[in-house]
Amino acid sequence: MISVASIFDHAVTLALAILSLSFLVTIYRIVKGPTLPDRILGLDMLVAIAIGFIAVIGIKTGYTLYVDVAIALGLVGFLATVAFARFVLSRGKTEDDILSEAREAASAARRQAKAAAKARPGSAAGGMDPGPVAGKTSGRQDNE
Amino acid sequence: MNELVTLVSAAFLVIGSFFALVASIGLLRLPDVYTRMHAASKAGTMGSCLMLIALAIHATDVGTMSRALAGVVFFLLTAPVSSHLLAKAAYAVGYRLHASAVMDDMKPKDEA
Structure with a gap:
């Protein structure tokens, strides 16, 4: 027992x-x-x-x-x-909204950088311009 | 009599913890936040309430017993409120139902 x-x-x-x-x-x-x-x-x-x-x-x-x-x-x-x-x-946003916003911002920045490089093919400006833009996009992706 | 009380309280403890386990398995296995809410807010509340009832049964003095039962009533009142708020906020913001959901009564009529 x-x-x-x-x-x-x-x-x-x-x-x-x-x-x-x-x-x-x-x-x-x-x-x-x-x-x-x-x-x-x-x-x-x-x-x-x-x-x-x-x-x-x-x-x-x-x-x-x-x-x-x-x-x-x-x-x-x-x-x-x-x-x-x-x-x-x-x-007011879902995770999908935030992701697609970040992707749109990144592609817009890339387009802008490409247009800037095409408009001014000078070596100094062309070399400098995509730098800060690329840094900005990667910063946004870090925020996700 | 005393032994019976001890046995009943032991049974409530095991059953309550089993409910908590079922709730967490539901949280793990169900597909989206709305279905997981079923598991967490019903089985989870049931589990903690059963364990508090076990404490109330096991307690010897009236003060402890009444406080444990007041806790049970409090959880039974607040759990539906909080999970309803969370579900409503998630739906209003636009978290989708899982693809296997068969109906959505809150979908606006013009989109249906």
Whole structure:
């Protein structure tokens, strides 16, 4: 006959292990997540899992002050998700929009550089002109 | 009686963590942000609420129990609000549904 206490200990350990696994899976989604809303959703899920962790640790240690920590963490997670949603709305662009804008800017700059080189075939101006333009386009691509 | 309470709280812990695992697998496997929202905001909230209920069952004093249940109610109220806001913001900005989505009720009528 297994004692109730040992069943309980095993349940706590099992819960902690499963929660750790789901934490790792969620972090993979946050790192991989193709878009910003995916990452925000992952952070929301991370907060939910952390609340679960706090509940399990509160049961395991019997230190019931952890309940207040869980409630405060839930409040912070809610406010963070709302603020991020407002940020997505006020940014007003998807990742695809930003990429295509950067590509358009780069090709426009390339066209401009080519036109400038054709208009002034002088060696000094032709050598100097594409330099800053190329630097500008690469700077934009870094911003993506 | 005391043993029964301990067993029930252990069961709630394991079931709640299982819900959290299912939610994170859904977050991993589903195709776009709107479908992932189903997993994260329903199964995820269910998981953390079940674990807080386990804490409430296991607690011996009324204060801890009522605070844990207040936390459960708070999460049940805030999770739909936050994920609805996020979904609405993502849709308004123009994040597309996955190609396998069969219908889009919010698409403007003249484009349909």
